[in-house]
Amino acid sequence: MTMQTTLAIEASGLGKSFGETRAVAGVDLAVPAGTVYGVLGPNGAGKTTTIRMLATLIPPDQGSARVLGHDIVSDADAVRGLVSLTGQLASVDEELTGRENLVLIGRLLGYSRAAARARADELLEAFDIAEAAGRLVKHFSGGMRRRLDIAASIVVTPQLVFLDEPTTGLDPRSRNQVWEIVRALVAEGTTILLCTQYLEEADQLADGIAIIDRGRVIAEGTPGDLKASVGTGSLHVRLRDPGQRGAAAELLERMVGQVALAPEPSALSATGADAGQAAVAVAELTRAGIPLAHFTLTQPSLDEVFLSLTGHPTEETAAADDTLREQLS
Amino acid sequence: MTTTTREPTGADTAAVRRAISASPRPPRPGPLSAALTFGWRGMLKVKHVPEQLLDVTVTPVMFLLMFTYLFGGAIAGSTSAYLDYTLPGLLVMSVLFTTVYSGISLNTDLTKGVVDRFRSLPIWRPAPLVGALLGDSVRYVVAGTVIVVVGVALGFRPEGGVLGAVAALALVVVFSFGLSWVFSVLGLLMRSPNAVMNAGFMAIFPLTFLSNVFVDPATLPGPLQAFVDVNPISVLATASRSLMAGSPDGTAIVVSLAVAAGLAAVFVPVTTRLYRSR
Ligand SMILES: Nc1ncnc2c1ncn2[C@@H]1O[C@H](COP(=O)(O)OP(=O)(O)O)[C@@H](O)[C@H]1O
Numbered sequence: 001m002t003m004q005t006t007l008a009i010e011a012s013g014l015g016k017s018f019g020e021t022r023a024v025a026g027v028d029l030a031v032p033a034g035t036v037y038g039v040l041g042p043n044g045a046g047k048t049t050t051i052r053m054l055a056t057l058i059p060p061d062q063g064s065a066r067v068l069g070h071d072i073v074s075d076a077d078a079v080r081g082l083v084s085l086t087g088q089l090a091s092v093d094e095e096l097t098g099r100e101n102l103v104l105i106g107r108l109l110g111y112s113r114a115a116a117r118a119r120a121d122e123l124l125e126a127f128d129i130a131e132a133a134g135r136l137v138k139h140f141s142g143g144m145r146r147r148l149d150i151a152a153s154i155v156v157t158p159q160l161v162f163l164d165e166p167t168t169g170l171d172p173r174s175r176n177q178v179w180e181i182v183r184a185l186v187a188e189g190t191t192i193l194l195c196t197q198y199l200e201e202a203d204q205l206a207d208g209i210a211i212i213d214r215g216r217v218i219a220e221g222t223p224g225d226l227k228a229s230v231g232t233g234s235l236h237v238r239l240r241d242p243g244q245r246g247a248a249a250e251l252l253e254r255m256v257g258q259v260a261l262a263p264e265p266s267a268l269s270a271t272g273a274d275a276g277q278a279a280v281a282v283a284e285l286t287r288a289g290i291p292l293a294h295f296t297l298t299q300p301s302l303d304e305v306f307l308s309l310t311g312h313p314t315e316e317t318a319a320a321d322d323t324l325r326e327q328l329s
Numbered sequence: 330m331t332t333t334t335r336e337p338t339g340a341d342t343a344a345v346r347r348a349i350s351a352s353p354r355p356p357r358p359g360p361l362s363a364a365l366t367f368g369w370r371g372m373l374k375v376k377h378v379p380e381q382l383l384d385v386t387v388t389p390v391m392f393l394l395m396f397t398y399l400f401g402g403a404i405a406g407s408t409s410a411y412l413d414y415t416l417p418g419l420l421v422m423s424v425l426f427t428t429v430y431s432g433i434s435l436n437t438d439l440t441k442g443v444v445d446r447f448r449s450l451p452i453w454r455p456a457p458l459v460g461a462l463l464g465d466s467v468r469y470v471v472a473g474t475v476i477v478v479v480g481v482a483l484g485f486r487p488e489g490g491v492l493g494a495v496a497a498l499a500l501v502v503v504f505s506f507g508l509s510w511v512f513s514v515l516g517l518l519m520r521s522p523n524a525v526m527n528a529g530f531m532a533i534f535p536l537t538f539l540s541n542v543f544v545d546p547a548t549l550p551g552p553l554q555a556f557v558d559v560n561p562i563s564v565l566a567t568a569s570r571s572l573m574a575g576s577p578d579g580t581a582i583v584v585s586l587a588v589a590a591g592l593a594a595v596f597v598p599v600t601t602r603l604y605r606s607r
């Protein structure tokens with residue numbers, strides 16, 4: 001093998017319009033095999049349309065892509081034989097039971113009746129849905145439905161799984177369960193293309209991230225790269241003596257950047273710190289006779305990355321702001 | 330961090346990993362096998378929600394009772410004479426109504442994400458559509474059987490006997506296969522299952538009433554009679570009547586089958602095209 005890494009997905013200039021709407025406006029992607037690649041963007045950014053093109057559900061009207069070495073248009077059938085899709089809307093049949101769903105997929109993939117049943121039971125057990133297996137999926141909780149959905153994607157081991165917003169609408173516990181499953185999939189060598197609106201999710205799971213907005217990739221890199229490109233994080237300190245907070249604030253304002261006082265009387269933080277500045281500031285505080293109980297340097301959140309890249313906040317933040325504005329007016 | 334301090338995750342990671350690696354790909358199923366699997370899916374739905382059969386049987390039975398007892402005497406002189414005339418036609422109506430539901434259930438599927446999964450599988454592309462129609466044929470047979478059985482309970486005694494009734498039912502079901510592709514197209518074009526239902530019944534209600542299902546066209550004014558005579562539903566009702574009467578009308582049967590084949594020839598390609606691009 002050469003130095004070059006194998007690419008599971010190579011897309012160049014991929015585009016798709018629906019009437020007047022330019023849903024995807026020329027997307028380039030290079031997803032290394034065996035990694036989780038996050039496509040991060042707000043609602044309506046074109047994530048689902050991109051996935052649907054790559055999974056051969058709809059043809060692109062511009063550009064081209066190869067998935068696992070096969071062209072998504074001329075060799076669509078070969079692509080379908082190697083990938084699985086867990087769509088944004090749960091891609092399971094609500095009017096069937098959990099087990100029937102998995103048996104159905106098993107049969108469609110060529111298993112005999114008995115083998116499909118055995119495989120279904122194995123998956124139900126592994127994904128902790130065995131107890132509910134005989135219930136209609138429409139009565140499943142959101143978390144169980146998602147797990148079933150992902151189980152249906154691995155009835156035969158796929159080389160690549162498309163996951164479209166797998167944790168949207170889930171409670172934190174169910175979200176963690178899905179994340180564990182994603183990690184297990186990657187550990188077994190599966191490549192994952194993960195679309196998400198959640199910055200934290202991409203940060204948690206993805207090795208590489210493309211941020212897309214209005215159908216275009218506006219930034220690409222590792223989560224660390226993207227944060228570094230925004231430059232700065234925050235230094236959070238907690239003082240031994242709350243009475244010294246004024247002095248500490250003055251010093252940090254001078255040495256680091258904008259200071260914010262925390263609700264806790266002994267804590268404050270300064271944004272705009274890189275590691276070097278922060279180290280000097282911490283030393284300076286101690287030298288000035290302001291002992292610290294604790295300090296941390298955090299990287300900027302991907303929320304901040306998004307804002308600095310697009311000039312507008314993510315949908316969620318904007319919605320929260322709107323609610324706040326309404327409440328204030 | 331050790332695994333013991335980890336919050337239980339619902340899905341056991343080791344088991345998930347085993348399950349992921351455990352599964353080599355079997356050879357792909359053939360087109361027929363895939364379609365039959367989708368047919369099986371259709372039947373599971375009927376099994377889980379048998380009430381959906383009520384929709385398609387209650388309305389025709391209501392029409393049967395209403396027309397026979399309310400208008401039967403006035404139209405045909407006696408209720409039993411009218412039953413003999415109208416039952417073979419009601420069989421047609423009952424089964425044709427059911428075809429609208431094929432479009433509705435296809436549209437319901439499309440509003441859910443499950444179709445995306447089907448379309449991402451390496452299977453014969455039209456398999457979900459063909460399979461759904463195979464599954465629907467069970468509904469057609471149930472709808473048709475109910476109407477005939479209720480008719481017999483009310484005193485309908487076809488000259489053609491059981492054989493004639495079965496032949497009529499078979500013809501109507503075959504015709505429905507052809508017609509259901511029209512509603513599949515509607516199912517693919519319309520925005521909601523309700524819209525499909527409205528459009529479907531808006532088309533099929535007037536066509537059924539402007540046929541010879543309920544009245545002998547000889548009593549109608551000229552232009553209307555001309556329309557009723559060429560209405561394929563009239564032809565099918567005539568064929569159904571002739572089979573039940575034990576004296577098959579070859580022309581009506583052949584024309585019915587030809588219309589069904591024609592509908593399929595036009596609408597199958599349209600359906601598969603739309604299904605692919607949606
Ligand atoms: N089938 C469709 N018909 C018309 N417009 C569509 C369709 N699918 C997506 N769009 C539009 O394309 C844009 C991108 O949508 P989508 O890919 O679903 O974004 P995301 O998944 O990032 O939320 C949106 O403006 C959406 O309304």
Ligand SMILES: [Mg+2]
Pocket residue numbers: 044047048049088164165
């Ligand atoms: Mg989406």
